[in-house]
Amino acid sequence: MEGVTGIVLAGGQGRRMGGVDKGLQQLRGKPMVAWVLERLAPQVDEILVNANQNPEAYARFGHRVVPDAIGGFAGPLAGLHAGLSAAAHPLAVTVPCDSPFLPLDLVARLREALGANDLAVAKTGDQPHPVFSLVRRAVLAHLSAFLVGGGRKIDAWYASLKVVEVPFDDEADAFRNINTREELKDA
Numbered sequence: 001m002e003g004v005t006g007i008v009l010a011g012g013q014g015r016r017m018g019g020v021d022k023g024l025q026q027l028r029g030k031p032m033v034a035w036v037l038e039r040l041a042p043q044v045d046e047i048l049v050n051a052n053q054n055p056e057a058y059a060r061f062g063h064r065v066v067p068d069a070i071g072g073f074a075g076p077l078a079g080l081h082a083g084l085s086a087a088a089h090p091l092a093v094t095v096p097c098d099s100p101f102l103p104l105d106l107v108a109r110l111r112e113a114l115g116a117n118d119l120a121v122a123k124t125g126d127q128p129h130p131v132f133s134l135v136r137r138a139v140l141a142h143l144s145a146f147l148v149g150g151g152r153k154i155d156a157w158y159a160s161l162k163v164v165e166v167p168f169d170d171e172a173d174a175f176r177n178i179n180t181r182e183e184l185k186d187a
Contacts, residue, residue: 002090004107006044007083008036009076009131010051010058010097011068021054023097035100037061043107044093048086050079075152076131077143084140096131099177103168110134110166118161124172128165130154132175 010023010033023033033049041047047063055065066086068078080094091114093107103109103122110120111134118139122132131154139161146157168174 003045003088004043004111004134005083005087005089005092005137006040006047006107007080007087007092007094008033008040008047008049008063008097009079009083009094010049011076011079011082021051021057023051024054024057027100032100033058033097034061036095036097036102037063039100039102039104040093040095040106043104046088048083049097050082070147075154077147077152077154077157080135081140081143081147084135084137084143087137090137091134092137093134094131096177099132099175101174101176102132103171103174106132106168106174107134109168113164113166115164116162117164119158119163120166121158121163122168122175123165124168124175129168129175130158 024031027035037047049058049063049065051058051065052067058065064086066082068082069085070078070081084092093110095102110122114120114134118136120134122129143157151157
């Protein structure tokens with residue numbers, strides 16, 4: 001069975017949380033990214049953390065930290081690009097650093113549905129969750145060309161690939177992400 005690299009997306013600016021590094025914010029006594037890593041690690045063969053700030057803090061969790069190769073905080077696709085460029089395995093799964101409740105069967109269910117597609121993305125109800133996806137490393141050249149051409153929108157990139165959406169309605173709460181200080185307190 002093909003190996004899977006886990007890519008934790010922690011490269012954003014945390015604007016909705018006042019410019020703080022969201023993954024390093026405390027939730028129930030430990031940084032949010034620690035909860036994400038704990039849930040993701042048993043599902044993958046290696047983990048990379050995509051971070052553009054505080055690389056030393058992220059490195060303390062014991063995984064390789066890879067910054068965006070594309071400047072200017074270009075969003076989750078830049079994080080995926082950095083992760084795919086460094087990935088040791090033919091498949092990669094992305095998860096955000098601010099979703100500490102991610103499904104324990106995320107990779108298994110996405111992999112089961114991937115088939116001959118380029119990408120499998122989690123979905124609850126009518127809402128796809130593009131930062132929770134399993135992608136073939138083989139799309140790296142295609143993604144690079146999209147980014148070099150100025151593309152930044154995930155849905156525009158997805159539209160040019162073979163994508164399958166995978167329902168997770170039974171675990172809808174698992175995709176809750178924490179964007180604001182209020183949401184952090186509520187969690």
